Structure formats: structure tokens, C-alpha cells
Amino acid sequence: MSKNKRVTLLFNANKGYDRKIIQGVAKYIRGGVDWQLFIEEDLVTRLDRLSNWHGDGIIADLDDPQVVEFVQKKGITTVGVGGSYRDEQEYPTNMPYIATNNDLIAKTAVEYYLNLGYKNLAFYGMPKNNHNRWAFEREQSFMHWAKVLSNGKANTYYFRGNAIHSRSWALAQQKLAVWLGSLPNPTAILCATDMRARQVLEACHLAELKVPNDIAVMGVDDDEIIRDITGNTLSTIIQGTENMGYLAAATLDKAMKGETINPLINMVDPKGIVESASTDYLAVTDEVVNKAVAYIKQHACEGIQAIHVLNHLGLSRANVENRFKQHLSSSIHQEITNVQLGQVRKLLQTTEKTLAQISQETGYKTAQYMMMVFKKRYKMTPSEYRKQVTVDAFS
Known part of the structure; x- marks a missing residue:
């Protein structure tokens, strides 16, 4: 059993994805390991405050390039958590990594929408940059499966939109509403996250589009805060995030004991779909x-x-x-x-x-x-x- 190991978690619990990973880590710790766990009081990672931290292990969100750079310089035993990539060179080198299966998330959404009879499929993603590589992977997988599973018959669309903050919100929502209004009805949309899905719901209201009759909306994360904000109307894909956190902690425990980690990359599949009003529509005229x-x-x-x-x-x-x-x-x-x-x-x-x-x-x-x-x-x-x-x- 691990003895008095000092471990920190580099996640931001303002996101449902990160919170559930932390919950998975906590479950593993409750199983009996003796770790001193350091987390900021407000559960927000501040790398500058950790420059002089000396510990034994790190579990880190490696979707963030700054975190990647930090752990590489730190030289402490680290297990990464993040999105999956089709190109294995995108993964960190010589580091255990627990990945959410972006490809299967996208495939799950496409299968679900095709079973409802949709012919128009769209993805609302994130601006393409190093911080959002996972979103681009999800987008590309969605487009791939839309073509493959529909035998090329589905019409596909995508929009990455803007990064959202207080000053850009109004303009970003207007642009999103314009894009939504340009889509044929009915169209089924997979959004990169539940937060992006909430933006679509707001923009549909702005564009006077009916959900789900004109636009069906599905998010990813099963974020309980977003569920509350949307009145539990949002359909969402449940990622296996608690499983990811648990597996990351178990992997770190082995690595700190000097055990060989094989394979280095472990993929965690989504758990399914929580169906709600935002997709409760059969896109069939018959x-x-x-x-x-x-x-x-x-x-x-x-x-x-x-x-x-x-x-x-x-x-x-x-x-x-x-x-x-x-x-x-x-x-x-x-x-x-x-x-x-x-x-x-x-x-x-x-x-x-x-x-x-x-x-x-x-x-x-x-x-x-x-x-x-x-x-x-x-x-x-x-x-x-x-x-x-x-x-x-x-x-």
C-alpha cells in the first residue's frame, strides 16, 4: 500500500468534466491509499503557485498545453487525462494517459440521430487552437461517422463559433443564431460540451427556432449544473469521467511504486445517453x-x-x-x-x-x-x- 505520498490534481472544478474526474480519484483514495492530496481551496489550478511544490505524483488535465509544459518541466511522476486522438503522436511521450473515447462519443451521437430518421447532422464545436484539440477530434469523428453510417446520404454541417466571455457573448450568440437559421429543418446537432449545447438552446430561442422540432440538440458531459440551468431539458452523452479519474489514480499508485505501466494509453468509453426533451423528436414525415x-x-x-x-x-x-x-x-x-x-x-x-x-x-x-x-x-x-x-x- 502506498505510504504518505504527496499528490496534486491539476484540474478546474468549474467544469463538470473535471469535477467527475476528481470524484473518481476520490473514490480510489477512499479505497485505502495513504496520500496527502493537495488541491487549491477554490478547486482551480494555478500553475504559478505550484512552481516550488515538491511531491510524489500528479494527475493532470493534459488537454491544456500549459499543464503539459508544466508537468514535463516538473519531472514528477504524472498520469495524464484528456481526449483521445486518431494520431498516436498527439499523445504525451512516455507518460501514462487516460483518454475519453472521442471517436465513440461521436459515433454514439450519429447512431442515435440516424435511428431517429435525421438526414441533416451538424456539429457545434470550439475555435480551433491548441487548447481545443479534443474538440476538433470530436468534430472530425462526427463528420466521419455521419458519412459512413448513413452511406454518404446524410448532409453534414459544422460551426466552431467563438470563445465565450462577457464581452463577446451577445455577438457570439447572434452569429450562432445566424448559423442555426441557415440549417435545413430538421437538423440534429451534437455540441462539443453541455455548455456549448446550452448556447445552442439560447440561440434557437433568439432565432425563433423550435427545439427539437426544427433543431435537435445534444451535449456531452452530463453536467448537473447545466442540466439545472436548462430545466433538465438537455439530452447529453455521459462520458466515463469518474471511471477515468479512478483509473488515473490507480495508474498513478502503480507508477509511484515503480511498477511498469502497460499499455501507456487507456481508452474509456462513454456510458450512454441521457435522453431528454431537446432530442425528443422523430424526424420522419410518415x-x-x-x-x-x-x-x-x-x-x-x-x-x-x-x-x-x-x-x-x-x-x-x-x-x-x-x-x-x-x-x-x-x-x-x-x-x-x-x-x-x-x-x-x-x-x-x-x-x-x-x-x-x-x-x-x-x-x-x-x-x-x-x-x-x-x-x-x-x-x-x-x-x-x-x-x-x-x-x-x-x-
């Missing part, structure tokens, strides 16, 4: 499909089958299946399964219910059948998935 999907959302976890949907609509199977294929590139059965598995994943993430209980609540006749369907879709069992999305996976 009323039969809309009616069918609404029925499926309401009753899928009651164990319905395609015949129940057809009886509700009063139409032939061939008619409805052709409409589903045309507008959703899917089938009635697939849509029922999508809703069921979405609920299964939610219960695995947020509850300790048994697989038998979850199968009952999601409309599967047996836990065994649910496990088979789940594994076929996600290439892992429900139990493996639960371990992957909880911090305890690293204990």
Missing part, C-alpha cells in the same frame, strides 16, 4: 411510422411483438415494414429491440437489480433470452457491460 414508433416507445418493455404494432395501426405487415425500411433503415422488430435494450442498459448502469428483475421489467420472457439478445448487439454480456460502466470495474 405519420404511420411516427404513430408506430410512439406506440413502440410506450409498450416495448411490456413484451409486445410486431403483430401488436400492426394491430394498433390496422395495416398490413408489408406496408408498415416497407415504411420502416424507407424512413428508418430498420424494422418493427428492430425498433422494439432498440427500446428494450436501451432500457436494459439504463437499468444496468443506474440500479443493482438482478438480470432476472431487469428482464422482467423490459419485456423479456427469460433472463437467458435477454442475455443472448444483449450479447449479440453489444458483443458482451449484461454483466460484463455493468462492470465496464461502473467505477468498481477498476477496483
Whole structure:
């Protein structure tokens, strides 16, 4: 067990992303390591105050170039945390690094929007500079998956906007509103962060655009403060940030003991989507499909089958299946399964219910059948998935 190691965290807890990483670190420390943890009282990193700090280990946000330069000069055992990159040369050299999977975040959003029938997909990012390389990676992945998963049929758009501060806010929002007004309706937008998503919601109001009917909006971070500000209307992708913090702390613990860290780069996948009003819209003009999907959302976890949907609509199977294929590139059965598995994943993430209980609540006749369907879709069992999305996976 580590003895009296002096460790500091280089993060800024004014961001939900950083706060959750710190929470993951704290969970690891509570497991029994003996660290003296230094954090500024206001939880804001000030590198100038650390110039004379002599410790044993650092966990640092390496998306910030100034922090990268600082830890390289400091020469103290460091574990980096930050965004993932397609080019491995973008990662720090010879330093353990815990990365959020930008590529899978973007892919998750694209799959979600395509399943809702959207043909127009957009990304609202950040000004391109060394501080925002992670946002550019997310943007590029979003554009890539939009083309690949739609077989080149999706129309794609992006806007990076301005850095926001008190003096630029009004003008920046006006520019954003102009861009939003130029997009075809309906368009689905993934924003680089929840904060950027909140800006889109404000700009939609300014441009008199309806959310989600004209513009669907999704953020990234599951930031509880932004959720409160938006009245819990914002859909968001949950990054595995607590897992990242926990894994970073476990890695630092090993490194300070002199153990070899292999691999140096560890990727942490997003945990899923919190769906809310900002994306609660089916971008399909076919009323039969809309009616069918609404029925499926309401009753899928009651164990319905395609015949129940057809009886509700009063139409032939061939008619409805052709409409589903045309507008959703899917089938009635697939849509029922999508809703069921979405609920299964939610219960695995947020509850300790048994697989038998979850199968009952999601409309599967047996836990065994649910496990088979789940594994076929996600290439892992429900139990493996639960371990992957909880911090305890690293204990």
C-alpha cells in the first residue's frame, strides 16, 4: 500500500468534466491509499503557485498545453487525462494517459440521430487552437461517422463559433443564431460540451427556432449544473469521467511504486445517453411510422411483438415494414429491440437489480433470452457491460 505520498490534481472544478474526474480519484483514495492530496481551496489550478511544490505524483488535465509544459518541466511522476486522438503522436511521450473515447462519443451521437430518421447532422464545436484539440477530434469523428453510417446520404454541417466571455457573448450568440437559421429543418446537432449545447438552446430561442422540432440538440458531459440551468431539458452523452479519474489514480499508485505501466494509453468509453426533451423528436414525415414508433416507445418493455404494432395501426405487415425500411433503415422488430435494450442498459448502469428483475421489467420472457439478445448487439454480456460502466470495474 502506498505510504504518505504527496499528490496534486491539476484540474478546474468549474467544469463538470473535471469535477467527475476528481470524484473518481476520490473514490480510489477512499479505497485505502495513504496520500496527502493537495488541491487549491477554490478547486482551480494555478500553475504559478505550484512552481516550488515538491511531491510524489500528479494527475493532470493534459488537454491544456500549459499543464503539459508544466508537468514535463516538473519531472514528477504524472498520469495524464484528456481526449483521445486518431494520431498516436498527439499523445504525451512516455507518460501514462487516460483518454475519453472521442471517436465513440461521436459515433454514439450519429447512431442515435440516424435511428431517429435525421438526414441533416451538424456539429457545434470550439475555435480551433491548441487548447481545443479534443474538440476538433470530436468534430472530425462526427463528420466521419455521419458519412459512413448513413452511406454518404446524410448532409453534414459544422460551426466552431467563438470563445465565450462577457464581452463577446451577445455577438457570439447572434452569429450562432445566424448559423442555426441557415440549417435545413430538421437538423440534429451534437455540441462539443453541455455548455456549448446550452448556447445552442439560447440561440434557437433568439432565432425563433423550435427545439427539437426544427433543431435537435445534444451535449456531452452530463453536467448537473447545466442540466439545472436548462430545466433538465438537455439530452447529453455521459462520458466515463469518474471511471477515468479512478483509473488515473490507480495508474498513478502503480507508477509511484515503480511498477511498469502497460499499455501507456487507456481508452474509456462513454456510458450512454441521457435522453431528454431537446432530442425528443422523430424526424420522419410518415405519420404511420411516427404513430408506430410512439406506440413502440410506450409498450416495448411490456413484451409486445410486431403483430401488436400492426394491430394498433390496422395495416398490413408489408406496408408498415416497407415504411420502416424507407424512413428508418430498420424494422418493427428492430425498433422494439432498440427500446428494450436501451432500457436494459439504463437499468444496468443506474440500479443493482438482478438480470432476472431487469428482464422482467423490459419485456423479456427469460433472463437467458435477454442475455443472448444483449450479447449479440453489444458483443458482451449484461454483466460484463455493468462492470465496464461502473467505477468498481477498476477496483
